[in-house]
Amino acid sequence: MKTEQKTAKTLGAKKMNSNTLLLIITIVLFVVMYAAGCVVYASKGFTHVQTFLNILNNNAGLVCVACGMTCVMLTGGIDISVGSLIAMDCMLLAWGTGKGYSAIVMCALVIIIGLVFGFVQGFCVGYLNIQPFIVTMAGMFFARGMTAVISTDQLSITQDTSALFYGWANAKIQLPAFLGYVNGKGKVQIPYIRVSVVVALAVLILIFLVLRYTKFGRSLYAVGGSEQSAAMMGLDVKKAKLKAYVLSSFLCSIGGICYCLNTMSGSVSQATGLEMDAIASCVIGGTLLTGGVGNVFGSFFGVLINGTISSLVKTNGKLASSWPNILTAVLLCFFIVLQSVFARIKEKNK
């Protein structure tokens, strides 16, 4: 009797999967937040399209990192080395271009280092069965330390050291003028996005396709859902985990390049706490910490929410700079507890 009722209900109305529900919550939260900002800070220019575009411009690197983090979290793991890896990448780029090496060579080097870094971490997690947290924490301190090895000073990339990089960083891709606004001086401000945003969006779409349409992508979901079952169904669990961490560090490197295009410098204390932002973005975006459930678009909206909070605080101008951190942590806490409660309810209904 129970079975018949359940199947009839599910056949009739398309029952919403829990994944979709969480994604909707995230999108609604973003819209509400942004709308609130527009209402409260209309006088400070929050309603301009450029404000939204700036969120993208400032967080392109984070978007790439969040995509990689989503993949790793799908397997039930975590990667807290991302912030430090970005710092190392920026420092490398600044140092390399300072020494006269071509920007393209340095970018290639950064990506290769990312791949190797991810391989080592992935091997420790997948094949040596070490807790992901410990492995990536070691990775975090390793990368942070290596950043200092390269240089303890803050290095900058200027037009002199690398004209190419400088060019990329300052390039503006302009959007239709009607989306712009007229500033106080009577000049029309045409909205623009940076090159890094295009890269980030491309990464986003690519990872979405990989997660949905490739065997590798689906294997990540399977491993996160039930490692034992995945193994029984013939999937190579160890390899899947290894690949996930390689992908994460690879995307992190790309994110590092985007981040550097933004900051145009490298320093030892750069990107501290970025891993928290990435994890928070993913969790808020509906990725379960226990693995098996997640969506890069959700993570993207998580980044947008993160960026909106920063933007709101900056626009307010009176709040201390540590507020975004606290608010993000509060949101993260809320969503973690929410996930835990959802899981409990599911257990009871079984």
Place this chain on the structure above:
Amino acid sequence: MENNIALTMRGICMTFPGVKALDHVDFTLRKGEIHALMGENGAGKSTLIKCLTGINDFEAGEIRVAGVEGPVKNHSTLDAQKVGISTVYQEVNLCPNLSVAENLYIGREPMTKLHTIDRAAMFKKAAELTERLDIKVDVTQNLENYSLAVQQMIAIARAVDMDCKVLILDEPTSSLDDTEVEKLFQMMRSLRDSGVGIVFVTHFLEQVYAVCDRITVLRNGTLVGEYPVAELPRVKLVAAMMGKDFDDLAAIKPEGNVSCEGSPMEIEANELGHKGTIKPFDLKIHKGEVIGLTGLLGSGRSELARTIYGADKATSGKLKVSDKDVKINQPLDAMNLGMGMLPDDRKAEGIIGDLSVRENIILALQAKRGMFHQLSREKQNEIADRYIDLVQIKTASRETPIKQLSGGNQQKAILARWLATDPDFLILDEPTRGIDIGTKTEIQKLIVQLAAEGKSVMFISSEIEEMLRTCNRMVVLRDGAKVGELDGELTQERVMAAIAGGSDTNAATAQAGGVTHG
């Protein structure tokens, strides 16, 4: 190999350190047959299945599969799948977070020319498959939205779609209700009719008689026999599983068999139950009484004990201890009321592996005293030494980590743990499993002695003679519920008849003295 045979296993031998798990076991599965594989704990059922599916490397013997040249030796579940052997386990080995279609096709999804997954084709094939097997699902929904019964059928569907000739169902019905079991049986019958050979590992007697064609019984690693279901009455089946020849039984005079009707009530359970494991039951236990729980594996014996003790918090009913209403939320509550329980799975719920023998023995006693009233080291040593001596625990010293002891000695140490708390009501779930004959007798004497001192004991054992020798009363369980009690003169025949139940045993039961239903 003959044309109608799907699988033969001949002379399979398997040894684990110190134990011969399988001793020249034969097994034959015909095409288009549902074949039950039965046996008590330690009989070798799961070991045999693991040899077949490649998880265990058996030492001797031969496996042959229809359509495959030469003997087959699988080294992994993938190997087994390749020769057409698929297994569906009790814990459904699928991914609940993926859609039904994906669970059916993961690892072998239909691909497009671009080397990506062709989702449309996958959903279509999945819909066709479930349609063909009469499973009513929306293949795009996540698996977790469906009941366990449906999930199991999807697991079977996956196996079937991979062209299996031999389908092994390992205890598939343990968590299903009656209607779900019937749906499963329908699917099994239609598979059988299409020529698949099904091995049905189960301990539910009724289900075996409802759906199976043949039964193979194992006991202590050896083959007892293979019988067509129609020719094997229930009581003979029980006898075969428990190792007693029904015609040859003699009533064993119990050592301490005295009625305890007069003495005060220690435990009184009223409609006490735990959702999902044991249906509500009534039970009265007197002081100084030894009560035995009997029934086949899976009948709910351990579950009944756990519900009284609070290891599984009761979801219904009331409990009285020494005539006072009590509420037990956790084991410590039960302990404070004078109870103790030796669980049947000592590895998972008994020993604390890295702690020493001394620490394991005094643990429960310490828990009763509370964290801040530590037993002094001298007291701990004294208690530990006393019990090491009493139950003859073979250990290098009391500080040896308990995981280094043999299984039997570990069992004795956990028994000592509970004896040290001086309980008024002690539950012993399979206390003699894995213990040498000499100590088995010691333990039985101990039980009788405890009863003589006015304590109550609940004794669960697969060895009926032990219980007959020590118990005043027996409670009979079947399929997750208490079905009756036996008192007065307890004999093997009465007990086996009660366990077997069913229509063809009524005559035997009437002959043997009747069963009080409760």
Place this chain on the structure above:
Amino acid sequence: MDKLKKLSKQQLFLPIMCVLLVLAVNIVYDVSQGSPFYNFFRITIENGVLSGRLISIINRGSEVAILAIGMTLVVSASGGTDISVGSVMSLCASFCCMLIAGFGVSSVSSADEFACPLIVGLLGALLMGCVCGAFNGALVAYLNIQPMVATLILWSAARAIGLLLCNNLIVYIRVPEYGIFGGYIGFMPTPIIIAAVCVLIVSIVLKKTAMGMYVQAVGINKKAARIAGLNSKRIIFMCYFLCGVCAAIAGIVNSSRITSADSNNIGLNMELDAILAVALGGNSLGGGRFNLAGSIIGAYTIQAITTTMYNLGVSSAVSPVFKAVVVIVIVAIQSQPLQNWIRKHRAHAADKEAAKA
């Protein structure tokens, strides 16, 4: 060979080996620099206080030792780590200094300027540690959230909240009464005394109560512990609570050392040191049996490594690289797959030997 194997199975083998290694490096370096080989152990009295490299190590390692106490319990009971300890140190220190100086005040140079008595500030810090510990404990023990994730929240938030409490300033308490906790009592550095007292108290509690056994039992086999009457949730909660208190004490000591609350830098990266101390102490990071002495030795060893590297001219920003590698190597060796591989390799070699014979 057998004797070495037997020795290596001893609980304190790993930490003691590491200490000896560090000592060896120091001695070699000293000799190469022309100093006498006992230079490392030389203790002198300068300006009325004990000084010398050895004293410096034990002094500066006090915070890590205190953190290691809490971390050991947390790892043992739950098989997870509390990575918020560094940030909680910062938060407690900030709260204490804010209470003493008053909100918004950035500098205090005499006891008259105290907004609250010193004792209130100290108690406030301890209270904050309790709150943080309770927060972590509730998430892990009662909501069943993975320890790494639950403590991630405070790892990021605590420092930020501390910054907020201090109005984004570094609060200076340039008063001898405050500096004493990080300074000297007579000739003895106070942090050493505080760390010793903490270790002593915890050791006594572990010895005189059944807490040690309870924590280990829960960490080794939660189910069996429950059947035997232990309240696993409460015990896990307690461990995280204590870890929070330890972080508060370490925060007070650290802040007193610099007589200020530098929210950005107090306790920075100390969580790695604490975890490393527990791992170096021979304790399994997966939970279960623990040895507090090992963790304490591990803590001072880590400090010794830091100091040694500094003396060898290695920048302090680079030491995390080294520590990271050490952690991975230790955990990798302890990992099950590697153990299996070594065992198989040894068995294979033994077979080859037997075949040859």
